Amino acid sequence: MIGLANPTRFLSLVDRVVPWLTALTMILLGLGLYLALFVAPPDYQQGETVRIMFIHVPAAWLAMFGYTVIAVAALGTLIWRHPLADVAAKTAAPIGATFTFVALVTGSLWGKPMWGTYWVWDARLTSMLILLLLYLGLIALWQSIEEPGRAGRTAAILALVGAINIPIIKFSVDWWNTLHQPASVFRAGGSTIDASLLTPLFVMAAGFTALFMLLHLLAMRAEILRRRVRALQQTQVERATLAEA
Amino acid sequence: MSAALALLKRDVMLAWREGGAIGTALGFYLVVVAIMPFGLGPDLNLLARVAPGMLWVALLLAALLSADRIFHNDYEDGTLDVLAAGPLPLPVVAAIKSLAHWLTTGVPLALMAPMLGLLLNLPLDSIPLLVLAMLAGTPAVSFVAAIGASLTLGLRRSGLLLALLVLPLYVPVLIFGVATASAAIVGPASPWPPFLMLYGLSLASIVLAPIAAAAALRTALR
Numbered sequence: 496m497i498g499l500a501n502p503t504r505f506l507s508l509v510d511r512v513v514p515w516l517t518a519l520t521m522i523l524l525g526l527g528l529y530l531a532l533f534v535a536p537p538d539y540q541q542g543e544t545v546r547i548m549f550i551h552v553p554a555a556w557l558a559m560f561g562y563t564v565i566a567v568a569a570l571g572t573l574i575w576r577h578p579l580a581d582v583a584a585k586t587a588a589p590i591g592a593t594f595t596f597v598a599l600v601t602g603s604l605w606g607k608p609m610w611g612t613y614w615v616w617d618a619r620l621t622s623m624l625i626l627l628l629l630y631l632g633l634i635a636l637w638q639s640i641e642e643p644g645r646a647g648r649t650a651a652i653l654a655l656v657g658a659i660n661i662p663i664i665k666f667s668v669d670w671w672n673t674l675h676q677p678a679s680v681f682r683a684g685g686s687t688i689d690a691s692l693l694t695p696l697f698v699m700a701a702g703f704t705a706l707f708m709l710l711h712l713l714a715m716r717a718e719i720l721r722r723r724v725r726a727l728q729q730t731q732v733e734r735a736t737l738a739e740a
Numbered sequence: 741m742s743a744a745l746a747l748l749k750r751d752v753m754l755a756w757r758e759g760g761a762i763g764t765a766l767g768f769y770l771v772v773v774a775i776m777p778f779g780l781g782p783d784l785n786l787l788a789r790v791a792p793g794m795l796w797v798a799l800l801l802a803a804l805l806s807a808d809r810i811f812h813n814d815y816e817d818g819t820l821d822v823l824a825a826g827p828l829p830l831p832v833v834a835a836i837k838s839l840a841h842w843l844t845t846g847v848p849l850a851l852m853a854p855m856l857g858l859l860l861n862l863p864l865d866s867i868p869l870l871v872l873a874m875l876a877g878t879p880a881v882s883f884v885a886a887i888g889a890s891l892t893l894g895l896r897r898s899g900l901l902l903a904l905l906v907l908p909l910y911v912p913v914l915i916f917g918v919a920t921a922s923a924a925i926v927g928p929a930s931p932w933p934p935f936l937m938l939y940g941l942s943l944a945s946i947v948l949a950p951i952a953a954a955a956a957l958r959t960a961l962r
Binding site: 648 | 905
């Protein structure tokens with residue numbers, strides 16, 4: 496991490512990693528979709544609609560993963576003053592928000608045939624909606640503060656205040672009576688899902704994770720370059736002002 | 741200790757004498773609650789059922805719109821810099837200012853709720869519990885609003901941004917606050933379990949929120 500604090504070294508690392516990561520993402524997603532759509536058997540109760548799970552569950556996992564990335568980056572900004580921590584936090588927010596939105600929409604579409612309703616205010620769905628609102632708040636805060644240093648630290652504080660939501664989401668189906676299904680994969684006593692459905696699920700999750708990392712690295716590269724452009728423009732203006740004076 | 745009390749006294753007196761701040765929050769509360777029946781229809785049974793929730797939501801909005809002034813005036817004229825450099829730790833300063841906001845906005849709003857409850861046909865025997873729940877929950881409202889106020893200090897559109905940032909954090913307060921008030925109406929469930937959760941949330945906010953608010957203040961003052 497310390498070695499990557501230098502933006503130039505980070506950018507050269509990104510340039511080397513991105514082609515491989517792109518290939519890995521396409522392979523994993525392609526394999527995952529093939530397994531999910533053609534190989535996995537239809538569920539004995541839900542039939543073919545169970546296939547939404549292969550998008551919905553990985554998207555939800557990545558939504559929480561994204562916020563965790565932001566929370567860890569927030570610690571990096573506030574405690575260790577890592578130079579790239581606020582870049583990581585700023586760029587992860589829109590990606591995480593999109594995954595959250597995908598999870599909510601696919602879950603809603605799955606809920607209509609399964610539960611008979613597009614939405615219900617149970618603990619899991621409500622806390623995921625709050626996660627989306629927290630993401631939107633972070634994005635709004637980033638856009639409202641012009642000075643990047645202050646923006647990074649302020650958003651880091653907000654991210655840490657909202658981090659309590661992540662364990663609430665995870666354990667919401669245990670702590671409350673929810674319409675949403677209780678924990679079936681990451682639970683004490685092992686998963687309750689059969690391997691024929693679990694394997695495509697994990698492949699899709701790996702593919703989504705690779706996609707997140709790819710998008711995140713690309714966004715970080717763009718943000719670093721954007722800041723360099725801004726710094727160059729400021730130097731130009733200062734030089735012009737000094738030349739006039 | 742005397743420095744803390746002096747700061748509290750100063751903030752409370754400034755808020756009282758400014759008058760417009762408290763009065764505007766109360767007026768906003770009145771207007772929002774008065775407008776509800778126009779949107780919901782005059783059916784008294786429906787209004788009675790939604791009254792606790794409506795009163796709570798309108799209280800949150802009124803408290804949020806006045807949250808701006810917790811730090812804003814002192815930030816503008818430099819007093820916040822003096823306080824940050826002074827003998828009191830910055831979290832204590834944030835806590836005192838949040839307490840002053842609660843005393844001058846949260847408590848008046850909570851005490852005004854019964855009158856507005858009459859507009860919404862709130863059952864009379866649920867009023868004491870509603871007021872008790874609001875008095876127990878409004879410290880959480882004020883202290884979390886201070887986090888929002890310190891994060892958005894000096895920004896454009898800070899009022900709307902503050903509401904956007906802080907309302908998701910209010911969801912637990914709202915859930916337990918309305919559960920307490922509704923339990924008294926709907927019964928037979930006891931209102932005390934959600935009341936205790938609400939009280940616990942307030943106590944946790946009093947301890948934890950000033951730390952976050954102070955960190956945000958330090959960032960804004962740099």
